[in-house]
Amino acid sequence: MEEPKEKLEKLLKSHELRVTSKRLDVLSVIHSYGSAIPYSKVQEELKDFDRVTLYRTILVLLDNGIIHKIQVEDQEVYYALCGHTCDTEEHHHEHLHFHCSECETVSCVEPDKQLKVLLKGYQISQVNVQVNGVCLECQAV
Ligand SMILES: [Zn+2]
Ligand SMILES: [Zn+2]
Ligand SMILES: [Zn+2]
Structure with a gap:
């Protein structure tokens, strides 16, 4: 977790959320992962969290437009940070999810x-587009 905490603190504040160590811990795990993080990885990284606390913390971040959930067919749930376009009211994404x-x-x-x-x-509030294929890194091998 080498990412400066101030950035993530600001992120929470800009969504009018109280900065708590649990929220910061979850955010920094998601943020430092690079791509969308599978739920099992979040659990693995935050072993000291009990299930309910982790679930609730993630729910708050989801509800406030800080992270979004990606459901890949036949896979577990993934999470990724949102851009600036999401807020408490709605998630606005125009990107794709590449699996x-x-x-x-x-x-x-x-x-x-x-x-x-x-x-x-x-009235469309969210569009989920999932694309399957082989990523750039795997093609390079
Ligand atoms: Zn996404
Ligand atoms: Zn979003
Ligand atoms: Zn790949």
Whole structure:
């Protein structure tokens, strides 16, 4: 956890959340992972958290637009940090979730062309697009 805590503290404050050591611990684990982190990894990193505390802490971060959940088919749940576009009201993402079938990494990827999903008459609050394939690193091997 080499990432400066101030940045994550600011993140919590900008979402009007109280800075607690538990929230900071969860955030820094997610932040330092690089790609989206599987739930089991979060548990592994935070062994001193009991299940309920970990679940509740994650829920607060989800509800306040700081992190988002990625559900990959047949896989466990992954978590990643949100951009500046999310808040307590809504998550606004226009990126894709790329799942590599070789290394099982899940990453948030900005598409070359902006995705616009328009459904006449429907109010869209969130769009989840999951793409499967082989990531750049696995292709390089
Ligand atoms: Zn979000
Ligand atoms: Zn890969
Ligand atoms: Zn994402």
